[in-house]
Amino acid sequence: MIIAVTLFGYAVVMATGGAWLLRAAEWPARAPRLAIATWHALAASVLSSVLFGAAALSVRLHLVSTDLADIFHVCVTNLQAAYATPGGAATTTLALVVMVAVAARAGWGVTTILRRAARQRRRQRQILGLVACHDPEFDILVLEHPAPSAFCLPGRGHRVVVTSAALGLLSRTELAAVLAHEQAHLAGRHHLLVAISQGLARAFPGVPVFTWGHVQVRRLVELAADDRACRRHRPSSVANAILLLADAAPPAAALALGGEATELRLRRLTGRQFPLRRGMHSTLAGLVAGVLVAPAVIAAVPALIAAGMDYCGLT
Amino acid sequence: MRGFGDLEAVVMNHLWALDTPATVRTVLDHLQATRPLAYTTVLTVMDNLHSKGFLAREREGRAHRYWPTRSRAEYAAELMGEALADSGDPVAAMLQFVEQMPANEASRLRTLLGDKKPGRSKGRPR
Numbered sequence: 274m275i276i277a278v279t280l281f282g283y284a285v286v287m288a289t290g291g292a293w294l295l296r297a298a299e300w301p302a303r304a305p306r307l308a309i310a311t312w313h314a315l316a317a318s319v320l321s322s323v324l325f326g327a328a329a330l331s332v333r334l335h336l337v338s339t340d341l342a343d344i345f346h347v348c349v350t351n352l353q354a355a356y357a358t359p360g361g362a363a364t365t366t367l368a369l370v371v372m373v374a375v376a377a378r379a380g381w382g383v384t385t386i387l388r389r390a391a392r393q394r395r396r397q398r399q400i401l402g403l404v405a406c407h408d409p410e411f412d413i414l415v416l417e418h419p420a421p422s423a424f425c426l427p428g429r430g431h432r433v434v435v436t437s438a439a440l441g442l443l444s445r446t447e448l449a450a451v452l453a454h455e456q457a458h459l460a461g462r463h464h465l466l467v468a469i470s471q472g473l474a475r476a477f478p479g480v481p482v483f484t485w486g487h488v489q490v491r492r493l494v495e496l497a498a499d500d501r502a503c504r505r506h507r508p509s510s511v512a513n514a515i516l517l518l519a520d521a522a523p524p525a526a527a528l529a530l531g532g533e534a535t536e537l538r539l540r541r542l543t544g545r546q547f548p549l550r551r552g553m554h555s556t557l558a559g560l561v562a563g564v565l566v567a568p569a570v571i572a573a574v575p576a577l578i579a580a581g582m583d584y585c586g587l588t
Numbered sequence: 589m590r591g592f593g594d595l596e597a598v599v600m601n602h603l604w605a606l607d608t609p610a611t612v613r614t615v616l617d618h619l620q621a622t623r624p625l626a627y628t629t630v631l632t633v634m635d636n637l638h639s640k641g642f643l644a645r646e647r648e649g650r651a652h653r654y655w656p657t658r659s660r661a662e663y664a665a666e667l668m669g670e671a672l673a674d675s676g677d678p679v680a681a682m683l684q685f686v687e688q689m690p691a692n693e694a695s696r697l698r699t700l701l702g703d704k705k706p707g708r709s710k711g712r713p714r
Binding site for chain 2: 389390393394397399400401402403404416417418420422423424425426427434436451454455458463464467494514515516518519520534535536538539
């Protein structure tokens with residue numbers, strides 16, 4: 274019982290307080306890849322602690338035979354005290370239902386998003402095949418359109434698409450920077466990272482770790498792609514390209530993210546950047562790993578303690 | 589080369605340029621000027637395009653007349669509509685380089701960065 278309560282408590286704290294701390298932190302803009310990993314680790318940690326908690330509730334350890342030997346008795350009662358579930362069958366059943374429901378809901382959310390995105394991409398790829406021209410020099414598809422824009426179509430047979438208007442606006446170096454940014458999306462499989470967080474946000478609306486996580490991951494992949502583009506190109510080229518392509522909005526454009534995310538990108542590209550110090554980076558990475566394994570550790574604690582007692586002979 | 593997909597694009601381009609419904613025979617005659625093609629190949633390609641919804645057709649005598657359901661610009665607009673709607677974020681099917689924003693927001697960002705405007709000449713200290 275105590276184990277299940279601890280796990281559920283941990284899940285609630287991580288899903289709200291943990292997410293709040295991460296969202297308010299300043300370091301993600303300086304280490305976007307680590308931040309993406311952190312959001313995913315946090316989400317995985319919340320989900321697994323709920324699953325482990327429910328599993329701990331549904332395990333009916335008191336059914337384990339106690340007359341193996343007297344010496345085991347102490348051990349078994351210890352384990353029972355930790356894992357045993359009050360309320361009997363009703364609690365067990367409820368716990369199982371919760372476990373299956375949470376797992377199924379998460380799976381449903383993610384697969385729905387992945388399937389929908391795949392369907393859209395299939396259609397987009399078909400249309401591109403008919404209306405866009407291949408530019409062999411840059412290996413891009415050029416789409417005849419008056420709005421300056423560039424985007425990538427991820428997945429199998431991935432493509433980078435640039436509109437004719439964007440080609441007219443961008444200099445060669447700026448175009449190269451844009452393409453490096455899009456290639457970074459493709460190489461990093463950013464569409465999957467975004468789809469997973471979006472799927473979880475869809476499955477569990479109103480839970481901060483998932484809803485904020487999706488918004489943050491969507492932004493962080495852009496920062497990560499900018500960083501990658503800056504390895505080979507001047508940050509000023511990336512910044513110029515952003516300013517050129519962000520402008521000239523068609524009237525119908527919906528603007529959910531507003532300029533806030535773009536402003537952050539420009540600030541990073543034009544100001545001085547201070548990447549996280551190595552030590553800080555390692556510390557945070559260690560913390561992420563800790564968050565990730567914590568639910569399993571909590572779930573296993575009494576068993577580990579029992580195993581540590583010589584007379585229990587579990588080892 | 590993408591083989592069949594390539595031929596689909598060629599057929600669509602021809603029909604868009606033609607601007608009037610055409611039979612498989614007329615399309616074939618046009619395409620054969622540049623490469624040898626079998627009648628059945630073109631028939632299959634146009635039938636595929638019809639079943640995918642890119643071509644509409646109407647029976648005329650023993651053959652069909654085909655025409656594009658939408659113009660090239662309309663398809664480009666559909667794609668761009670999805671690219672732009674991505675910032676409103678129904679499904680992130682594609683990842684756009686930068687969300688577009690109203691002109692006043694863009695100029696605000698430009699002036700905001702005015703003092704340290706990303707110049708083409710000066711690089712960032714590393």
